[in-house]
Amino acid sequence: MSGYARRLTTEQEDHLSVWRALAEKVAPYTAALLYAARYVNAPGLGTLGAVDPRLRVFLDVDAMSEKWSDQENAQVLVHLMFHVMFDHHSVAEQKLQAEGDLSPDLWRMAADAAVNDDLEDAGITFPSTVSTTAEQIGMDRGLSAPEYYDELSRRAHDADMDLFHLDEMASGLIGGALTLGTDLQDRASLDFLTSTWEDLDLIAPPAEDFEVVAAVYSVAEEISKGKGAGAGRLGRWAEEVTAPSVIPWQIVIGGYLRKASRRKPRGLIKTFSRPSRRQTVRVRMPDGSKGRKIILPGTVRPVPTLVVIRDTSGSVSDHELSEVGREVAEIAAQCGVPEDRVFVLDVDDAVYRARTLSEKGTLRSATGGGGTDMRLGLAAIPEVFDRTPDLVVVATDGGTSWPETPSAFPVVALITSDGLDTTPVWIPSVPVDGVPA
Incomplete structure (x- = not known):
């Protein structure tokens, strides 16, 4: 194990819980990202925090708890989530591919300046440790990260500055090397990351692309609902992200199911x-x-188990439930899950018998038609099934109560038609498009 990256201790987890709660209070729309992130203790990182493209957040937890207040540390988390929201890692990769060169030093300055603009517009105080703002680098506010970078690069070229460039590194390291944070000490952080890159997967498994996309989409949805973000660039960004067909829900569910399959022991x-x-x-x-x-x-050879909880209350049509069920069945088949391991559990204000897809007519008929309480269905999972499911998909119009605490199994909610999404932050939710009510 590397001498740098560490799992958080119990005491450090307690500190993180406080900072995350304060961050959620300051910017409630970032909750999906805050809880989806993988947190790594990185003593000697040289900065308060950093985030990589796979949603791994590096924190020098002891230094943060000793030298800065809980509120400042919460601001650090929000700052890092903004880098993920605006996809600064991918934008940097695109710029590197297009121009053949990129300075991590200048890119972090540019990305920090862009983030701090957005934080200020949203009425959020950015960390006191961040020194890169548009004003401090003598530029106009409101520019994008590439625009800030181009101007900084021009100035560095004119001044003949000696900068570190990514073309000096071995190819293929940008995913690990280009990590954005609060005034990251570039060369030290690059050495830290490249020397611990193999260990990081063991300490903090990288987020899959679909997980990052789904979390960012949830953030954009919350902003669109007016959860404290205000107008300006943040509002325009949310409108672009939540435009129709940004996330095909079938792809998201397939991603979660494939991930569930990979959690099984390898081989036999x-x-x-x-x-x-x-x-x-x-x-x-x-x-x-x-x-x-x-x-x-x-x-x-272990076979994953998928459970589909269907909201059979009167507000969800039988046709809609059948169409969603067929889509999920097709996704399960593509992921190699046999019909006898895909269970359908109908729930309204009661829980009905679980049926497998191998039973005749399972998708063509629905049981129920009363009120709506998906808490009952999720609570019944341990009683109904002798083995913990690898994934539970809840198809509902959203007009239901949800458990306050996370379940022991992964849950994804499909919000049908024009339903109201009331899912808690620990349940990823995906709007179902293209299925007529």
Whole structure:
């Protein structure tokens, strides 16, 4: 294990919980990203915090708790989430590919200046440790990160400054090297990341593309609902992100199911329910004779389990439920989940019998038609199934109550037709487009 990256201790987790709660209070629309992020303790990072393209947040937790207030540390988290929201990592990659060169030093300055503009427009105080603002670099406010970068690059060229450039590095490292943060000390941070890159996957598994996209989409939705972001560039950004067909819900569900499949043990697992037919062992007795044959366990390949909870209250049409069910069944088939491992659980103000897709007519019929309470369906999962599902998909119009605390299994909500999305921050939600009510 590297001498730099660390998992957070229990005490550090407590500090993080406070900072995250304060960050959510300051910028409530960022909650989906704050809770989707993977947090890594990085002593000696040289800055308060940084974030990479895979939603891993690096924090020098002890330095932060000792030298800065909880409020300032919360501001750091919000600042980092803005880098993710505006996709500054991908924009930098595009700029590098287009121009063949990029200075991480200047790009972080440009990205920080752009973020601080947006924070100020949203009425949020940015961290006191951040020194890069449009005013401090002598430029007009309101520019994008590429625009700030181009001007800074021009000035550096005119002044013949000695800058570090990405073309001096080995190819393929931009994903790990270009990490954005609060005045990151570039060379030290690059050395930190490249020397710990292999260990990071063990400490903090990288977020999949669909997870980052879904979390950013949730942020944009919250901003569009007027959750304290105000107008300006942030509002325009939210309108662009939430435009129709930005996230095909089928792709998102497929991504979550594929991730659930990968959580299973790799290869085969041993079990005595299926004795091995190829391996035999005999115990040699003290007198040298052969003893009894010992039965060795056989192997089985684990199969993921998918549960679809359908809101069968009167506000959701049978046709809509059937269409969503067919789509989910097709996604499951593409991901290699057999029909007898896909369960449909109808719920209104009661929980009905779970049926598999292999049962005749499961998708063509729905049970219920009363009120709506998806809390009952989620609470019934441990009682109905003898094995924890790998993914639970809740198809609802959103007019329901939800559990306040996260479930022990992953949950994704599909919000049908023009339903109201009331899901808590711990449940990713996806609007269903293209399915007539």
